[in-house]
Amino acid sequence: MSTDPWIWIMGLLMLGIFSFLIKENPFYRWVEHVYVGAAAGYGLSMGYNNIINQAWDPLVVQGKLIYIIPIILGIMAYARFIKPISWLSRWPMAIISGAGAGNALYGATNSSLVAQVKANLLPLNSFNNIFMVVGVLAVMVYFLFSRDQKGPVKHFASGGRMLLMVTFGVSFGNVIMGRISLLLGALQSIFGKWLGIISL
Amino acid sequence: MSFWDKMQKIDRRIIYALLVIVVAFPLIRPLGLPLSYSDTTLKFFDEIEKLQPGDRVLISLDYAPSGAADVHPQTVAVSKHLIQKGVKIAFVSFWEAGPMFAEQIMQPYLDSGELVYGEDVVNLGYIPGANSAIRSFGFDCVGSAPKDLNGKDTASMPIMQGIKDCRDFDVVIDFVMGSPGTAAWVQQVQGPLGINLLVGSVVVEVPASMPFVQAGQVKGLLQGLRGAAEYELLSGSAGIAAAGMDAQSLGHLLIIGSILVGNVAYFMSKKQPKNNKQ
Structure with missing residues (x-):
C-alpha cells in the first residue's frame, strides 16, 4: 500500500467519483467540485503562461510591435x-x-x-475495392433527397442505410471499448498505485 | 413478474458491480489471453522503426485526464521506444492538459540523466487557438512556440535548430481524444505540407480517423488501449496496457452477454401474453 499522501488523495477521490454509481451523494458532489476547481485553476495558470510567453514577452522584451494588434x-x-x-x-x-x-x-x-x-477512385479489381466504392455510393444515395426514392433507387438507398447502421454499431462497440479502458485505468491506479495489490 | 421481465429490469448497480469484478479479477490474476496485431498498429510501428538515432519527432498531446486511460499508455509506449532508439522528441499540445502528460513522460528520463532537456527532448507547452494554432505551428514551429513550458527560449535549443516548419520533423505523431485533433492536423498541416503523420487515438475517435488512414493521409493508427498493448508487445516492452488486455476482453464478454440477455428477454416477454392466452 502506498505511503504517498497524494496517491491516497487520488484513490479517495476516485472512490468518491465511483460512489455516484450507487446514488448521488455529498461526497461525490464534493469531489466533483474539487475536480472542476482544480481544472479551472490549471486552465488559469496555463492562460497566464500564454499571455506572458505569447504576448507580453514578444512585445515588451523582444520589441515586436506587430503584437500590439492582436493584444488590442x-x-x-x-x-x-x-x-x-x-x-x-x-x-x-x-x-x-x-x-x-x-x-x-x-x-x-x-x-x-x-x-x-x-x-475512393479505386480500380474495381477486388472484393474490398468494389465493396468500398458501392458502399460509398449507396450511402450517398441514401442522403439524396432531391427525388423520390422509388424502385431500384430505394433498394440501393436501403443498402446505404444498412451500411450506416453497421457503422453506428461499430461506433457503439468502440464507445464500450473506450469506457472499459477508462474503468481499467482507474482500477489499475486503485489496485496498483494505491493498494499495491498489482504491480504496474 | 415473469423471469424475462426480471431480466429486463436488472438493477444497474448489479451490472456495475459485475463489471468491476470482471475487470478487476484478471488484473489480480492474469489469464494470458492471446492478442493479435491490427494492420494500422503494424504500419505505425514500421514508420517508427524506420527512424534513425538523432532523428527528430514531434509529439502533439491533444488529450485530457478524462480520456488519458485510453490514450496515455500509447504515448508512454511510443515515447519509450523512440528514446530507446535515440530519437529526439519535441512535445507540444493544443489541449491545456497536454504539457502535464509530457512532463510525466520526460521527468524520469531527465532525473536519471538519460536525456538532456533542450537537446534530446523539449516541452513546448500548450498553444491556444485550436485549428488556427495547429496551422500556425505547422507552418512556423519556433515562431508559434517561442518559449517552452518553463519560459525558456526555444530558438536557441539544440533540438529546435533547423526546424522551420513541421516538414523538418521526420515524423509527427498526434495522440488525440477529440477536437482539435486528427482532422485539424490533416486539414491544416498534413494536406498543405505533406508531413509524415501518425495518430494514436482514443478508441471512440477511431471511426472518425479511419477515412484519413484509408486515404493515406495518416500513415499509421493506434486504436485505444488495445493499440497501446499491441505497440508495447511489438516494441518488446510489455507494460500497463498489455497487462490490461485480459480485463478488457472479459469486460467485452460481459457487455456482449448483457446485450444478448436484454434482447432475448425483450423478445421472450413480448411473446409471453400470446402464450398466456393459449
Whole structure:
C-alpha cells in the first residue's frame, strides 16, 4: 500500500467519483467540485503562461510591435463586460470567426473532400475495392433527397442505410471499448498505485 | 413478474458491480489471453522503426485526464521506444492538459540523466487557438512556440535548430481524444505540407480517423488501449496496457452477454401474453 499522501488523495477521490454509481451523494458532489476547481485553476495558470510567453514577452522584451494588434483585439474581447462599449467585442469575434472559417474551408475542401474522393477512385479489381466504392455510393444515395426514392433507387438507398447502421454499431462497440479502458485505468491506479495489490 | 421481465429490469448497480469484478479479477490474476496485431498498429510501428538515432519527432498531446486511460499508455509506449532508439522528441499540445502528460513522460528520463532537456527532448507547452494554432505551428514551429513550458527560449535549443516548419520533423505523431485533433492536423498541416503523420487515438475517435488512414493521409493508427498493448508487445516492452488486455476482453464478454440477455428477454416477454392466452 502506498505511503504517498497524494496517491491516497487520488484513490479517495476516485472512490468518491465511483460512489455516484450507487446514488448521488455529498461526497461525490464534493469531489466533483474539487475536480472542476482544480481544472479551472490549471486552465488559469496555463492562460497566464500564454499571455506572458505569447504576448507580453514578444512585445515588451523582444520589441515586436506587430503584437500590439492582436493584444488590442484580445483586450477588446473583454469589452462585452462593459455595457456602453460592449459592441467592441464583436470585432475580435468577427476576426476569429472569419479566420477560423477560412482555415476550415481550405482544409476541409482540400483534405476532407478532394483527398477522400481521390481515395475512393479505386480500380474495381477486388472484393474490398468494389465493396468500398458501392458502399460509398449507396450511402450517398441514401442522403439524396432531391427525388423520390422509388424502385431500384430505394433498394440501393436501403443498402446505404444498412451500411450506416453497421457503422453506428461499430461506433457503439468502440464507445464500450473506450469506457472499459477508462474503468481499467482507474482500477489499475486503485489496485496498483494505491493498494499495491498489482504491480504496474 | 415473469423471469424475462426480471431480466429486463436488472438493477444497474448489479451490472456495475459485475463489471468491476470482471475487470478487476484478471488484473489480480492474469489469464494470458492471446492478442493479435491490427494492420494500422503494424504500419505505425514500421514508420517508427524506420527512424534513425538523432532523428527528430514531434509529439502533439491533444488529450485530457478524462480520456488519458485510453490514450496515455500509447504515448508512454511510443515515447519509450523512440528514446530507446535515440530519437529526439519535441512535445507540444493544443489541449491545456497536454504539457502535464509530457512532463510525466520526460521527468524520469531527465532525473536519471538519460536525456538532456533542450537537446534530446523539449516541452513546448500548450498553444491556444485550436485549428488556427495547429496551422500556425505547422507552418512556423519556433515562431508559434517561442518559449517552452518553463519560459525558456526555444530558438536557441539544440533540438529546435533547423526546424522551420513541421516538414523538418521526420515524423509527427498526434495522440488525440477529440477536437482539435486528427482532422485539424490533416486539414491544416498534413494536406498543405505533406508531413509524415501518425495518430494514436482514443478508441471512440477511431471511426472518425479511419477515412484519413484509408486515404493515406495518416500513415499509421493506434486504436485505444488495445493499440497501446499491441505497440508495447511489438516494441518488446510489455507494460500497463498489455497487462490490461485480459480485463478488457472479459469486460467485452460481459457487455456482449448483457446485450444478448436484454434482447432475448425483450423478445421472450413480448411473446409471453400470446402464450398466456393459449
